[in-house]
Amino acid sequence: MTKKKLGLNTICAHIGEVKDEQFKGAVSPMFLSSSYEFLDVEVKRYPRYFNTPNQEYLAKKVAALEHTEAALIFGSGMAAISTMFLAFLKQGDHLVVQNTIYGGTVNFIKEEFPKYGIEYTFTNGYTVEDFEAVIQDNTKLIHIETPSNPKLTITDIKAVAKLGKSKDILTSIDNTFASSVNQNPIDLGIDMVMHSATKYFGGHSDICAGAVASSEAHIERIWNVGKNLGGSLSDMTVWMLERSMKTLGLRVKAQTKNAMKLAKWLDKHPKISKVYYPGLKSHPEHKLAKSQMKGFGAMLSFELTDDLDSEQFQKQLKLIKSSMSLAGVESTLSSPHLTSHSLLTQEERDKIGISDQLIRFSVGIENTKDLKRDIDQAIAAL
Numbered sequence: 500m501t502k503k504k505l506g507l508n509t510i511c512a513h514i515g516e517v518k519d520e521q522f523k524g525a526v527s528p529m530f531l532s533s534s535y536e537f538l539d540v541e542v543k544r545y546p547r548y549f550n551t552p553n554q555e556y557l558a559k560k561v562a563a564l565e566h567t568e569a570a571l572i573f574g575s576g577m578a579a580i581s582t583m584f585l586a587f588l589k590q591g592d593h594l595v596v597q598n599t600i601y602g603g604t605v606n607f608i609k610e611e612f613p614k615y616g617i618e619y620t621f622t623n624g625y626t627v628e629d630f631e632a633v634i635q636d637n638t639k640l641i642h643i644e645t646p647s648n649p650k651l652t653i654t655d656i657k658a659v660a661k662l663g664k665s666k667d668i669l670t671s672i673d674n675t676f677a678s679s680v681n682q683n684p685i686d687l688g689i690d691m692v693m694h695s696a697t698k699y700f701g702g703h704s705d706i707c708a709g710a711v712a713s714s715e716a717h718i719e720r721i722w723n724v725g726k727n728l729g730g731s732l733s734d735m736t737v738w739m740l741e742r743s744m745k746t747l748g749l750r751v752k753a754q755t756k757n758a759m760k761l762a763k764w765l766d767k768h769p770k771i772s773k774v775y776y777p778g779l780k781s782h783p784e785h786k787l788a789k790s791q792m793k794g795f796g797a798m799l800s801f802e803l804t805d806d807l808d809s810e811q812f813q814k815q816l817k818l819i820k821s822s823m824s825l826a827g828v829e830s831t832l833s834s835p836h837l838t839s840h841s842l843l844t845q846e847e848r849d850k851i852g853i854s855d856q857l858i859r860f861s862v863g864i865e866n867t868k869d870l871k872r873d874i875d876q877a878i879a880a881l
């Protein structure tokens with residue numbers, strides 16, 4: 500049986516299990532050894548080498564989900580992305596990076612790249628022309644994020660991958676928002692896919708982890724840098740992540756379905772002035788999203804009408820929590836101007852259209868009628 504032929508939920512439930520040879524238990528045993536035999540063994544195992552049994556096997560699940568030859572599990576999404584960048588960029592190299600990426604990635608690039616002598620350019624927009632316009636002779640990597648945070652813009656994955664190939668430049672994507680359930684960028688030509696596994700892979704708001712999936716050759720290069728940087732994940736958390744990922748398909752599909760229902764409902768709501776969701780026909784890149792995503796994801800954002808105070812609104816909610824992070828089975832909201840984009844100036848936020856009325860909504864698995872009722876009662880209370 501080849502992994503690619505297995506269905507999503509079968510991969511989630513079975514690929515990457517560590518067989519319990521000793522007791523024949525139903526689930527993977529947890530191997531907590533930080534010290535392994537080194538004589539007469541095929542693999543010299545050590546937690547920081549990303550090759551303890553639990554780490555090695557969970558990576559197979561991620562690779563199967565992303566249709567790649569290999570993957571690595573990291574201690575956080577930032578450990579994954581920073582290790583990936585440093586594996587492919589050295590002094591004098593140049594990174595082309597989308598302007599609407601995750602704030603932590605922006606900070607990493609701006610604060611750390613100058614220390615390594617790595618150059619970078621943020622694009623002016625998110626179309627393939629915007630990427631092409633800033634490529635230099637020394638560009639070695641193009642990094643994209645789609646759907647992006649917080650306004651769910653969509654970048655043409657196939658076009659960017661083609662652009663990279665035509666100029667011998669590698670391409671990488673942050674696939675956290677869509678998750679492997681809704682988008683498989685490798686099939687569209689992208690070279691490397693990374694995830695904050697803190698989000699949908701974990702899915703219960705109780706794990707911090709990351710992952711990168713790619714070819715054997717690229718993963719070996721990332722491994723070589725990763726063992727030096729030391730960003731592997733503890734086996735106890737690897738085990739928890741494996742358990743969480745068994746329901747990844749079920750969770751994300753339910754959340755995606757809920758998001759579509761809520762986006763449509765919010766779009767008609769008299770107290771909501773704007774909804775950003777790639778599944779809505781009114782979304783500027785709806786057709787593109789449809790062509791490259793299997794589902795439109797469970798993240799959306801919306802703007803309250805100007806007469807409503809967005810902070811007070813969140814305080815009035817009883818079921819939906821305001822929260823920094825996202826992608827749990829429980830619905831959460833955040834104010835980008837107070838969280839992910841708080842380090843930007845008001846002027847910078849205005850430029851990219853992040854108003855104080857904008858709210859990012861991570862839709863959970865609850866019954867949508869309860870979520871709608873919660874939103875309505877919070878608006879009524881203002």
Ligand SMILES: *Cc1c(COP(=O)(O)O)cnc(C)c1O
Pocket residue numbers: 575576577578601603648673675676694695696697698707708709
């Ligand atoms: C959270 C997040 C990250 C960073 O992941 P951590 O696990 O917090 O290090 C990267 N990209 C996106 C899109 C995220 O949402």
